Amino acid sequence: xLSRTAQHLYWIGRYMERAEFTARLVEATIRxxxxxxHDASEQAWRSALAVVGSASAFAASGETFSPAGVxxxxxxxxxxxxxxxxxxxxxxxxxxxxxxxLTVEVWEAINRTWLVIRDRTKPGGVQASLNLVDxxxxxxxxxxxxxxxxxxxxxxxxxxxxxxxxxGDNTARLLDVKYYLLLPPGxxxxxxxxxxxxxxxxxxxxxxxxxxxxxxxxxxxxxxxxFLIFRDEMPRSLAASAEETVDLLSDFAARSxxxxxxxxxxxxxxDRIRDLDIGTVVQNxxxxxxxxxxxxxxxxxxxxxxxxxxx
Amino acid sequence: MAQxxxxxxxxxxxxxxxxxxxxxxxxxxxxxxxxxxxxxRQEAAEAAFRSLGITFAVYGDEEAAERIIPxxxxxxxxxxxxxASLSAGxxxxxxxxxxxxxxxYGARKIIAAGIIPADIVLGxxxxxxxxxxxxxxxxxxxxxxxxxxxxxxxxxFWVLEDNAxxxxxxxxxxxxxxxxxxxxxxxxxxxxxxxxxxxxxxxRETLQSVSPGRADAxxxxxxxxxxxxxxxxxSFLADxxxxxxxxxxxxxxxxxxVWMRTIHGRVRVDVIYRRxxxxxxxxxxxxxxxxxxxxxxxxxxxxxxxxxxNAPGTGIADDKAIYSYMPEIVRYYTGEEPKLPNVETWRCxxxxxxxxxxxxxxxxxxxxxxxxxxxxxxxGQAATRKEIExxxxxxxxxxxxxxxQPTLALSTVPTFTDAGxxxxxxDFRPFVLTGANGIRxxxxxxxxVALREGSLVVNSSQGGGTKDSFVLxxxxxxxxxxxxx
Numbered sequence: 001x002l003s004r005t006a007q008h009l010y011w012i013g014r015y016m017e018r019a020e021f022t023a024r025l026v027e028a029t030i031r032x033x034x035x036x037x038h039d040a041s042e043q044a045w046r047s048a049l050a051v052v053g054s055a056s057a058f059a060a061s062g063e064t065f066s067p068a069g070v071x072x073x074x075x076x077x078x079x080x081x082x083x084x085x086x087x088x089x090x091x092x093x094x095x096x097x098x099x100x101x102l103t104v105e106v107w108e109a110i111n112r113t114w115l116v117i118r119d120r121t122k123p124g125g126v127q128a129s130l131n132l133v134d135x136x137x138x139x140x141x142x143x144x145x146x147x148x149x150x151x152x153x154x155x156x157x158x159x160x161x162x163x164x165x166x167x168g169d170n171t172a173r174l175l176d177v178k179y180y181l182l183l184p185p186g187x188x189x190x191x192x193x194x195x196x197x198x199x200x201x202x203x204x205x206x207x208x209x210x211x212x213x214x215x216x217x218x219x220x221x222x223x224x225x226x227f228l229i230f231r232d233e234m235p236r237s238l239a240a241s242a243e244e245t246v247d248l249l250s251d252f253a254a255r256s257x258x259x260x261x262x263x264x265x266x267x268x269x270x271d272r273i274r275d276l277d278i279g280t281v282v283q284n285x286x287x288x289x290x291x292x293x294x295x296x297x298x299x300x301x302x303x304x305x306x307x308x309x310x311x
Numbered sequence: 312m313a314q315x316x317x318x319x320x321x322x323x324x325x326x327x328x329x330x331x332x333x334x335x336x337x338x339x340x341x342x343x344x345x346x347x348x349x350x351x352r353q354e355a356a357e358a359a360f361r362s363l364g365i366t367f368a369v370y371g372d373e374e375a376a377e378r379i380i381p382x383x384x385x386x387x388x389x390x391x392x393x394x395a396s397l398s399a400g401x402x403x404x405x406x407x408x409x410x411x412x413x414x415x416y417g418a419r420k421i422i423a424a425g426i427i428p429a430d431i432v433l434g435x436x437x438x439x440x441x442x443x444x445x446x447x448x449x450x451x452x453x454x455x456x457x458x459x460x461x462x463x464x465x466x467x468f469w470v471l472e473d474n475a476x477x478x479x480x481x482x483x484x485x486x487x488x489x490x491x492x493x494x495x496x497x498x499x500x501x502x503x504x505x506x507x508x509x510x511x512x513x514x515r516e517t518l519q520s521v522s523p524g525r526a527d528a529x530x531x532x533x534x535x536x537x538x539x540x541x542x543x544x545x546s547f548l549a550d551x552x553x554x555x556x557x558x559x560x561x562x563x564x565x566x567x568x569v570w571m572r573t574i575h576g577r578v579r580v581d582v583i584y585r586r587x588x589x590x591x592x593x594x595x596x597x598x599x600x601x602x603x604x605x606x607x608x609x610x611x612x613x614x615x616x617x618x619x620x621n622a623p624g625t626g627i628a629d630d631k632a633i634y635s636y637m638p639e640i641v642r643y644y645t646g647e648e649p650k651l652p653n654v655e656t657w658r659c660x661x662x663x664x665x666x667x668x669x670x671x672x673x674x675x676x677x678x679x680x681x682x683x684x685x686x687x688x689x690x691g692q693a694a695t696r697k698e699i700e701x702x703x704x705x706x707x708x709x710x711x712x713x714x715x716q717p718t719l720a721l722s723t724v725p726t727f728t729d730a731g732x733x734x735x736x737x738d739f740r741p742f743v744l745t746g747a748n749g750i751r752x753x754x755x756x757x758x759x760v761a762l763r764e765g766s767l768v769v770n771s772s773q774g775g776g777t778k779d780s781f782v783l784x785x786x787x788x789x790x791x792x793x794x795x796x
Contacts, residue, residue, distance in 0.1 A: 002561050003572040096537045100546045100556050154574065256575050308574040311560060 001101070001154045007310040008098035009155060012091050012110070013162025019087035019113075020140045021170040024204045025051060026074050026084070027133045030126055032200045033067055045070040051177045052082055072123040075132065084136065085117045101155050105146035113139040154252070161248045161304065168241035168297050174204060175228055176290040179221070198224050205236040225286060226278040238293060242270045245300070260307040265300045317720040318464045319734050320387060331465070333390040333783065336501045341385065346731060353727045356384045356494050381776035382487060384494060387724045387737055387758040388502075391785040394754060397460070397468060397741070400651030402750045403641060405456045405743045408475055408628045410644040412452040416443050416624060426643050427636045431660075432627065436681065439589055439624030441596050445613050448523040449747040452622040455514070456743045457481075457757075460651070462722040469654045469719070470637070471738065475621060475628040477586055480757040481742050482544040485510060485551075487779040488755070503784040505754035511551035513744055513751050518552075518582045520746035521618045528581035531555045531571060533562070535587050535603045545586050554584075564607030567614040582618045583608075589623045631680040631714045632658055654719065660711040668715040669706065672699050675715045677706065690767060692718050721767055724778065726760055736761045738769050739780065754782035 029048040033041035045067045049055045052074070061079050063069045075084045092114045095107055102110075116135045123129055150156040178201050198219040202208040205228065214231065215223050232239040246266045253259045281289050304310075318324065321338060323331040330338035344352070389397065414421050415432050416439075422429045432438060457478025459471040488507050492499065515530065522528030534545040536558050549556035555571065562580065563570050570577040585592065591601040596609040611617045627633060633640075635656040641649040657664035657675075668675060672691050679687035689702045706713055723734030741756035758778040759769035769775040 001574050002555055002557060003574055004558065004561050006574045099537065100550055252574075258575070309572050309576075311572075 003309040004311060005098045005101050006154065006158050006308050007305070008094040009101060009158035010162040010304070010308075010310070012094045012098070013159035013164075014166040015087045015091035015094065015162075016110070016113075016140060016143055016159075017163040017166040018082065018170065019084050019091065020137065021166075021204070022052060022074055022082065022084050022087065023133045023136050024206070025174075026071060026129060028200045028204045030071070030130060031203070032196060034126075035196045041067055047177050048074065051173050053173065054080065054082060068123065071126075071129055075123055075129060076117075076120055085120065088114050088117055088136075103146065103150050106143065106150060106159075109139065109143035109146045113143060152251075153255070157248050157251055158308075161245065164241045164244040164248065165297060165301050165304070167236055168238055168245070169294060171205060171228055171236050171238055171241070172290050172293045172297070174201060175225060176287060176294075179225070179286055195219055201228075205234075207234055207236065210234060222278055222282060225282070229281070230273065230276070230278060239270075239273050242266070242273055246270050260303070262300060262303040262307045265296070265303050269296055269300070317734075317736070318462070318467075318722045320462070320722050320724050320737075322725075323465070334388060337386075337388055337498075340498060340501060341725060341732070349727060349732070352384055352494055356382055356490055359490055359493055380483070381762060382490060383726050383760055383762075383776055383778045384491070385725050385727060385732075386491060386498070386779045386781045387739070387760075388781040388783065391783050394505075394782045395785075396466075396650070398752050398754075400468070400649075401458055401741060401743050401752055403645055403647060403650050404458060404470065404473070404637070405453065405745055405750060407637075407641040407644045408456060408473060409450075409452050409745060411640050412475070412622075412625055412628055413446070413450060414644075415627060416452075417446065421640070421643055424643070426639050427633075431632050431636075435627055435630055435633070437624075437626035437630050439626070441609060442613070442622070442624045447521075447612075447622045448615065448618045449521045451521055451745050451747065453625045453628065454517055454521065454620045454622075454745050456745070457740045458651075458743060460739045460741070461654070461719060462737075462739070463719055464722075468651060470634075470651050471654060472631065472634060473628055473637070474740070475625040477588065477621065478740070478742065479541050479544055479586075480740060481510060482547045483757050483777050484742070484753075484755050484780070485547075487757075487777055491779045502781065505782045505784050507753050507755035510742070510753045511548060513753060514548070514584075515552040515554065516748065517744045517746035517751070518554075518584055518618075518620060520748040521620065522581045523615055523618055525579075525581055529571075529578060530582040530584065531557045531562075531580055533557055533559070533583050533585040533587060533605075535591070539586075541586065548584075559587075559603050559605045562605045562608070564605060564611050567607070567611045567616050569605070569608065569611050569617045580617060582620060584620045589626065592619070592623060629681075631656075631678055631682075632660065632711075635714060654716045657715040659706060659713040659715060664715070665706070665710045668713075669703060671715075672703060674718060676718055677702060677713055677715045679712055680714055681712075690718065693767075718767070724758075724760065726762070726778075728762070728764075733764065735764075736767050736769070737778065755780050 025048055029044050033044040036044065042065070046055070049058050049070055054073070057080065058070065058073055061073065061077070063073060073080055073083065077083045078086065080086060092110050095102060095110045099107060113136065116139055117132065120132065147156055147159055178197060198221065199208060201224060202211050207227065211219070211224070211227055214227065227234055227237065229238045231237050232243055234240060249263045249266050253263060316324070316326070321330055321334055321341070322328070411421065421427055422432060453475035455478060457474040457480065459474065460468050461471050462468050484507055498504075518530040519528050530552075531554055532545055532549040532552075534542060534556055536542065539545070546556055557571055561571055563572065569580040569583070571580050587603050590597050591603045593604045593606060593608040594601045595606050597604070608617070609623070612619050612623070634653065635658050637653050638649045641647070657668050659665045659668055668677065672689070675691050677689040677691070682688060689698065691699065694702070721736040721738065724737050725732045726735035728735070737758050737760045739756055739758050741752060744751045758780040759775050760778050761767060761769045762776045
């Protein structure tokens with residue numbers, strides 16, 4: 001396979017995953033903001049910007065801060081490369097360029113997703129945003145379904161690899177922001193707002209019910225962290241994404257008979273996660289640990305690009 | 312048409328009463344179709360073709376739907392003897408084209424012999440000085456030729472122009488057949504239609520055969536990228552040949568060897584079917600601003616390490632002034648009389664011809680020698696007085712840029728129109744493959760049809776559509792040709 005094609009496929013995976021994550025973030029933030037007062041609502045939208053690392057870019061965009069403004073910025077703004085619409089557009093551009101490596105179903109799923117959001121320039125009311133997110137989620141499920149039916153070889157592996165790397169990054173950022181930037185001073189840990197936030201966070205990673213099944217008790221911050229970091233049965237956990245990355249790279253290695261830096265980094269990361277538990281992480285500083293994870297993930301992304309000779 | 316009714320390929324001169332010999336079955340099929348059924352099929356054809364087109368096209372939205380060229384379900388048909396004589400003529404012409412290109416970039420014997428003036432060749436914008444003296448692997452220059460033909464009577468076929476650069480449109484030949492097999496399967500039961508679906512395989516064999524050395528040659532298709540309007544044809548052909556579709560940035564030249572960057576490392580490339588023009592091939596030799604090409608590619612080519620298909624410089628054979636010498640060219644290189652005649656052509660660079668052209672502008676078709684796609688062309692009969700006068704001034708200013716031809720009564724084929732079935736003018740582009748393994752022609756091609764009543768311009772940019780082109784198998788065939796292939 002051409003390196004350029006591989007690069008396009010990898011970025012289809014990353015952008016589609018990022019689009020869904022941002023869409024879910026918007027959905028959950030709308031909900032969270034509806035539960036609290038005016039200040040809580042503002043705080044919710046500020047934290048949403050922080051999760052996707054866009055706080056300063058938003059400030060620089062010249063737009064005045066308001067829940068509706070942030071909602072627009074995260075979903076439709078053409079100035080925001082990480083907006084849902086920009087991500088889907090970028091995924092589609094990559095898909096066009098790698099069209100011959102895709103099945104008709106995968107191409108059509110990506111194109112349909114684009115058609116849902118293409119003509120949207122104004123976010124409309126809150127309900128319009130929720131409807132948009134719902135439609136997008138359905139189309140992205142269609143993309144994942146089409147992806148699962150592709151030939152199990154390089155073509156699908158690169159898209160899955162991109163998605164796995166992106167997912168790890170997203171979940172780590174979400175955890176980090178929610179734990180350290182979200183709680184307004186004076187709010188008691190374990191209070192009503194607090195519980196809403198834990199529940200919102202689980203909703204973003206579509207794991208609210210799953211949490212109840214596994215922990216069968218009230219929402220506890222350290223359990224949510226344990227769930228999103230260490231439980232590999234939870235598809236969006238860091239452990240699951242680290243494991244999927246190792247598995248996909250092993251598939252490549254089995255096919256080509258060769259390994260590289262990306263394989264070593266991915267295995268080392270998985271080993272480290274398996275040797276840890278939530279108690280140790282919290283004791284040594286969750287924030288520091290998550291930041292290290294995000295850095296390692298970026299290093300792995302770079303190693304993948306070098307190993308497969310992306311342009 | 313001023314000259315009365317043109318030749319109809321189905322009904323001859325019978326005014327829709329008696330089909331020509333060999334075409335009774337088609338006439339029966341057409342007569343049996345009720346108008347309602349015809350409308351239904353044509354609508355189904357459009358829908359099917361659209362989805363087929365969109366499937367192949369990378370564009371997936373309305374703008375792409377508009378790009379699909381109109382398709383007419385009534386096929387254009389060649390009998391076995393017609394095809395046999397056509398393909399013999401095509402083979403002869405393409406053989407001569409390759410020998411001509413070899414000569415003008417080599418010994419230039421034809422110029423020394425005074426058959427063709429030196430300035431028309433060496434002073435031509437299409438003459439590629441960078442490859443003068445260099446011979447491509449296996450001596451083949453124009454591996455893929457599209458020869459545009461028109462017809463004026465039962466046995467009157469004429470070559471309208473030669474396309475030896477990067478002829479396009481072959482994907483329509485293949486897609487049109489797919490659409491016909493889906494929509495009119497009974498036609499293939501009634502008629503022994505020769506299949507065309509071996510084209511990608513023959514093309515791949517042709518590419519393999521001209522490899523500069525290595526037996527298991529790595530062939531690739533070089534495209535300008537997915538923003539090019541013909542991209543879907545590029546991806547369609549690469550897919551069907553099972554070769555990589557590459558862009559300039561996927562290739563690199565190292566020590567005069569071409570490599571392709573893959574996830575498993577560099578892979579050596581032997582043959583490049585390039586769908587980008589000479590001018591963009593290599594920024595070091597041609598256009599320095601080209602981001603489509605590959606720096607060093609020409610050096611690798613001149614070192615004999617890679618084959619370019621078609622070879623750089625073949626555009627010289629497309630020039631319409633050169634075209635006017637094709638009968639002499641064919642005679643000179645093959646020692647035979649041309650089997651396919653040229654349309655009578657006046658070279659406006661010659662004073663007598665210019666005078667004749669100026670005196671008869673209202674009857675002639677005047678073309679730029681390097682024009683294509685129906686642009687830069689005057690159809691005197693259809694032009695307004697003002698258009699004629701504008702053209703007259705241009706002609707007088709730069710006569711060497713123009714040729715003139717008579718207005719031909721192009722043959723017609725019954726075509727589905729808003730007012731029911733009606734005759735419409737057609738032309739034909741068969742595709743001729745030349746490799747180290749000889750010349751091969753798939754029995755078929757691209758038929759273009761002028762959908763506007765009376766129009767002679769078939770270009771898709773000017774309201775043209777396409778039809779499937781059936782070639783019937785010889786009668787002594789064992790009957791397998793009727794299969795779907």
